[in-house]
Amino acid sequence: MALIQCRECKKQISDLATACPSCGAPQIPSAPPVVFAPATVKRGIPFPKKPFICETCGTNAKPKLETKGSFLVELLLYLFFCLPGFIYTAWRMTTRQKVCPNCGGKMIGVATPRGRELVERYY
Numbered sequence: 001m002a003l004i005q006c007r008e009c010k011k012q013i014s015d016l017a018t019a020c021p022s023c024g025a026p027q028i029p030s031a032p033p034v035v036f037a038p039a040t041v042k043r044g045i046p047f048p049k050k051p052f053i054c055e056t057c058g059t060n061a062k063p064k065l066e067t068k069g070s071f072l073v074e075l076l077l078y079l080f081f082c083l084p085g086f087i088y089t090a091w092r093m094t095t096r097q098k099v100c101p102n103c104g105g106k107m108i109g110v111a112t113p114r115g116r117e118l119v120e121r122y123y
């Protein structure tokens with residue numbers, strides 16, 4: 001605590017006194033430094049950990065690569081017929097898609113406009 005001068009009688013009084021003990025003049029307590037509430041920082045979109053987000057549940061995880069068809073069928077086709085085997089392989093490769101490990105939904109890249117939208121909604 002420090003001593004300040006009374007606004008009225010100029011006597012030394014405690015800066016904690018709300019009124020001068022000598023003349024009774026109300027003292028304005030030393031105003032606490034005005035702290036401006038930090039402007040609400042608009043929370044930017046947090047950068048998702050993984051580059052893919054589920055369109056269905058918003059899971060941001062490493063997508064599972066789901067390949068349609070079965071390797072067994074592929075093998076059999078190769079064993080008995082060569083050409084259908086190639087066609088089957090090509091079909092499996094082209095229909096391969098990224099799926100959500102959580103719900104099996106479609107995973108899309110967060111860099112896409114739709115992906116950004118999902119990130120904003122879920123994060």
Ligand SMILES: [Zn+2]
Pocket residue numbers: 006007008009010011020021022023024025
């Ligand atoms: Zn006074």
Ligand SMILES: [Zn+2]
Pocket residue numbers: 054055056057058059100101102103104105
């Ligand atoms: Zn999902």
